[in-house]
Amino acid sequence: MAGRMRIGDAAAAAGTTPRALRFYEQRGLLPPPVRTAAGQREYGPETVTRVRVIRALLALGLTVEDLASRSHRLDLLASDPPRSCASEGDFGPDTFAPVIAQRLAALDAEIARLTRLREALARHTGAVVP
Amino acid sequence: MAGRMRIGDAAAAAGTTPRALRFYEQRGLLPPPVRTAAGQREYGPETVTRVRVIRALLALGLTVEDLASRSHRLDLLASDPPRSCASEGDFGPDTFAPVIAQRLAALDAEIARLTRLREALARHTGAVVP
DNA sequence: CTTGCCCCTGACGCGCGGGGCAGGGGTTAG
DNA sequence: CTAACCCCTGCCCCGCGCGTCAGGGGCAAG
Numbered sequence: 476m477a478g479r480m481r482i483g484d485a486a487a488a489a490g491t492t493p494r495a496l497r498f499y500e501q502r503g504l505l506p507p508p509v510r511t512a513a514g515q516r517e518y519g520p521e522t523v524t525r526v527r528v529i530r531a532l533l534a535l536g537l538t539v540e541d542l543a544s545r546s547h548r549l550d551l552l553a554s555d556p557p558r559s560c561a562s563e564g565d566f567g568p569d570t571f572a573p574v575i576a577q578r579l580a581a582l583d584a585e586i587a588r589l590t591r592l593r594e595a596l597a598r599h600t601g602a603v604v605p
Numbered sequence: 606m607a608g609r610m611r612i613g614d615a616a617a618a619a620g621t622t623p624r625a626l627r628f629y630e631q632r633g634l635l636p637p638p639v640r641t642a643a644g645q646r647e648y649g650p651e652t653v654t655r656v657r658v659i660r661a662l663l664a665l666g667l668t669v670e671d672l673a674s675r676s677h678r679l680d681l682l683a684s685d686p687p688r689s690c691a692s693e694g695d696f697g698p699d700t701f702a703p704v705i706a707q708r709l710a711a712l713d714a715e716i717a718r719l720t721r722l723r724e725a726l727a728r729h730t731g732a733v734v735p
Numbered sequence: 736c737t738t739g740c741c742c743c744t745g746a747c748g749c750g751c752g753g754g755g756c757a758g759g760g761g762t763t764a765g
Numbered sequence: 766c767t768a769a770c771c772c773c774t775g776c777c778c779c780g781c782g783c784g785t786c787a788g789g790g791g792c793a794a795g
Contacts, residue, residue: 483741493742498783513791515742535729536722539782575726582723586716592666593712596705613771623772628753643761645772669752742791747784754778761772 485518489526496526503543504529525549532571536582541574615648619656626656633673634659655679662701666712671704 482493489496496516499505505525508516528549532542542549548571612623619626626646629635635655638646658679662672672679678701 481742492783494783494785497744502782511791513742514744515791533782535726571729575729579723579726582719582726586719586723589712589716589719593709593716596665596709596712611772622753624753624755627774632752641761643772644774645761663752668750736795738793738795740792743789745787747786749781749784751779756777757775759773762770763768764770765766765768 479517479519482516482518485523485526488520488523489530491526491530499526499529499539502539503546504539504549535575536578537571537574541578545571545574609647609649612646612648615653615656618650618653619660621656621660629656629659629669632669633676634669634679665705666708667701667704671708675701675704 480488482496486493486496496505496518500507505522508518508522511517529542533539610618612626616623616626626635626648630637635652638648638652640646659672663669
């Protein structure tokens with residue numbers, strides 16, 4: 476099994492890079508991992524799961540800061556025993572609902588802004604709106 | 606009349622700051638202005654007009670680089686004799702059509718991306734789309 | 736033992752439109 | 766003449782999610 480792995484393997488298993496893992500650690504999304512005697516990081520499979528969750532949430536538009544403020548909840552999502560989540564496509568609405576709602580509002584505002592911009596811009600070309 | 610003015614007055618007349626005018630100059634949106642013997646920049650009213658045009662185009666979402674690549678055309682728009690433009694709300698479609706079309710495409714892509722993101726995010730809250 | 740890949744920390748880069756500050760000199764009203 | 770502004774250049778700062786060196790050390794196979 477994939478017991479203990481070094482940062483490169485863990486990152487590959489999670490679909491990202493060593494740089495990203497160190498970055499998440501620095502920003503508090505990942506706990507400081509065990510180190511070998513020589514100072515190299517060692518990760519278990521639960522960290523890979525957690526990184527996957529982090530990346531899924533980031534891909535949904537949440538920010539690193541959003542996740543850092545809820546990093547203790549990421550623990551729950553990454554743990555083995557399912558607590559009404561842990562399956563792909565469900566990240567625990569109760570836990571992330573507030574921050575997701577905030578992101579939704581921000582997205583709506585941004586979409587509205589860009590749409591207004593697009594319309595203003597189209598007005599100067601002679602109405603090209605399909 | 607407002608013959609020759611220093612950077613602070615010119616910036617205020619154009620609705621911006623001295624810092625912005627120096628920045629536009631450095632990026633090639635404004636020609637290097639006349640200097641006094643002591644090295645202070647002096648602007649005429651045509652520069653104020655030109656800065657207004659620049660800010661209008663930036664507000665429409667064009668980038669500084671877009672404008673820099675067409676800076677010679679900004680001259681025409683800022684000149685006194687009207688050449689089928691020079692009025693508010695019309696910035697010369699023939700001149701800026703290519704770059705505006707490019708921006709429109711970029712805006713559409715971005716709007717689509719954010720809309721997809723919004724929908725993916727909404728799916729995780731239990732359908733809140735109004 | 737060597738070779739070649741992996742890992743470490745620390746610091747800078749990016750894109751964008753400027754903001755802010757430091758340290759110096761100009762200008763003008765009283 | 767002096768105070769109170771204004772202007773000059775040059776430099777670092779912002780947000781965000783990392784990428785990319787630079788300069789060193791570790792680790793397993795041959």
